[in-house]
Amino acid sequence: MAALLVTGANLLGSGAQDLLIEDGVITEVGRLSAKGQRHRDVLDADGLVALPGLVDLHTHLREPGREDAETIASGSAAAAVGGFTAILAMANTSPVTDTAESAERILDLGRAAGLVDVVPVGAVTKGLAGDELAELGLMHRSRASVTVFSDDGHCVHDARVMRRALEYVRSFGGVVSQHAQDPHLAGPQACAHEGELSGRLGLPGWPGIAEESIVARDVMLARHTGSRVHIAHVSTAGTVEVVRWAKAQGINVTAEVTPHHLVLTTDLLSGYDPTYKVNPPLRPQEDVDALRAALADGTIDAVATDHAPHARHDKEHAFVDAAFGMLGLETALSVVSDVMVGGGLLDWDGVARVMSVAPARIAGLASHGQPLAVGSPAHLTLVDPTATVTVDRGSSLSLSRNNPWHGSTLRGAVHATVFAGRVTAQKGVIA
């Protein structure tokens, strides 16, 4: 029997404890070090905080189609060193994940990589084209049990299509994750927060209202259909207000924020560095402050990376022509630790909530986000709250290098990740 003893980990609420893990399940919790002499591996977690394994609701792996930018294996490795034990793989691959077979293929490639649970997200519409619903029911009933559907990269902008998608997923407890961007208010060229700076830089503006108006519409559609909607990458204070209002009405809405929208601001665009080009765009400080407060008070449920790897030749262009997106899997925990824990806005229990418990619940992943107690699946993330990391894009396990955190020093680091009872990563290296 495969056994692992984790010693001295700081378990939320119950202080330093040892955890015995056998065959992928936590079988004992307490001060166990002195017990028995069974053969087991030992992981010294003295001074480390133990979180339930992190879950990312929003990852872009580029397989199939752009394996030069990321593969399911390379993205899984980046996830493991970042402390993740489950990642949801967005559907905007080539071909799109819009059939049961394509979803099962992603599941199988994820299992073959074996470092995290790779959970396919299904497209809402065929080919992400926005008009015809994809085979949502077949994807749900497949071996991949797809529960989260998204046209991410594109907004489901036709209200009638969104309504029908919500009605459909309601029948099996699914959820639609919306990339909220009204295509008329923010067209395909829109790439900078619309404001004084975008005007001065001559970059096409992407106003907050293009996000907020879709979110307002979608929470009303969720109310009307009695269904569940999730808002991807919330970027403005106005969206926070809408979500807060909707939750107060009892509307079934959840929301995520990315690490970059919690920290980085639109003034970074003044050097025209495409590393900072992302969708939705970086916003002013007032929005950043509102996002942090909303994550702390639960209006925003989860942190999701929106890890969006891009090959050099897609990113290294004039700002308007470069691809949208930035890396996030390897740095997410350190960013959240630095800004939210360091800033006194969340404690470690709160980090467990926004990076594991809530995302697992939103995605319907029963074996993730569980308390670290006897009988739970052994997915855990050991964090060194005092370690300081200086991010070096060169040492990333992602195949891409579009890392906005390069050179930043952050307080708090993933020390090790345990997936299904097995150490998958330790100190930035795959175990």
Ligand SMILES: NC(=O)N[C@@H](CC(=O)O)C(=O)O
């Ligand atoms: N976030 C991004 O800027 N890019 C994402 C698409 C998306 O999340 O909308 C991508 O697939 O590259």
Ligand SMILES: [Zn+2]
């Ligand atoms: Zn998106």
Ligand SMILES: [Zn+2]
């Ligand atoms: Zn995305």
